[in-house]
Amino acid sequence: MFEHGSLLLTGLLVGTLARAFMLKIDYRQFPSYPHSYAIHLTLGMIAALLGALAVPVLLEKEYIAITFLTIAAQQFRDVRSIERESLAEIEKTELIARGEAYIEGIAKLFEARNYLALLSSLITGLIYYYSSWYIAVLAGGITAFLLHYFMKGPVVGDIAKIEVVDITVKGNNIGIDDLIMMNIGEEEALRKWRTEGVGIRIIPVDENARATLANLGQRQAILHDLGILMGAKLDEGLQQYTPMARLDIDSSILNIIFIPLEPDRIFIKKAVERIPVLESSQHKPLKDKIGRKAAD
Amino acid sequence: MDFSNILAIITTEINRNKVSGGVPIFITESIKEMEEVSSLLARLTLGMVHDLGNGIKVIIRH
Known part of the structure; x- marks a missing residue:
């Protein structure tokens, strides 16, 4: 094998595995299996190879070659726009839309994971050069795990208390408690809401949560x-x-009404709790002095 | 959300003088007929029935 060949191979393997480890199917069913898997694994492999390649390039003092990393960055930005476009395209086929904020969040995540694969293989390559292959593999694995761990954002359960309640029907209007949310002119629909409708109250724990839950993108993501x-x-x-x-503009409580197929209240509560808080909808008024003072 | 649009108004004979304007207006003979006509119209136009509470129903597409 050519010089640094085993270093490249180790970096490539660790980086690709790191990307594969981050690709998992969950309830969101995205990415789809097996085609999106193939796309993202291949892109992850390219990212890993670029990361691993950076080490021998630096060792050979070919500093100009480091500019190919910028090409990689450009490539990953394209990944983001591809994901965004394809999700926006299928948005019309969703009964409950994801919303633009959620799509942006997913697209950003796909871009970021390529960088994570690149960083893992870069670290693997570096450590491989200065010590042995098994320490390098271990270090690369730990890097991937740590990066993945710290990339996990909060979920709705972290920023709010969730209550599953009955909906109230007043004449033709339905809502939760005093809040009127929808006017329904059909007897049949009203009957269905009265018998099967479920209300959810999402009570923010602090001012940061209040600002985040008020975001329209976050609400749409919860509904989706x-x-x-x-x-x-x-x-x-x-x-x-x-x-x-x-x-509810007075108390800042987010109220949701819907007719579930599975009217199991315990699991509805658990489901809402594990919905991710979108990166783009997070606001932190409490991080500022004015926000903190106004909050007391 | 796109803008909402009133597609039709359905009312009964008694409330006839409460409605007018450039929207299709359906005058029905009984509450039962109003209920049926409004449901059907909502299905046909992919809109939703709202009840204004004064004997008038409107179909709105959201």
């Missing part, structure tokens, strides 16, 4: 994930059964 996890009785042309999320 809830519709997937618990199922929603909904079809095209049946707007009267559309799930709704409305803010």
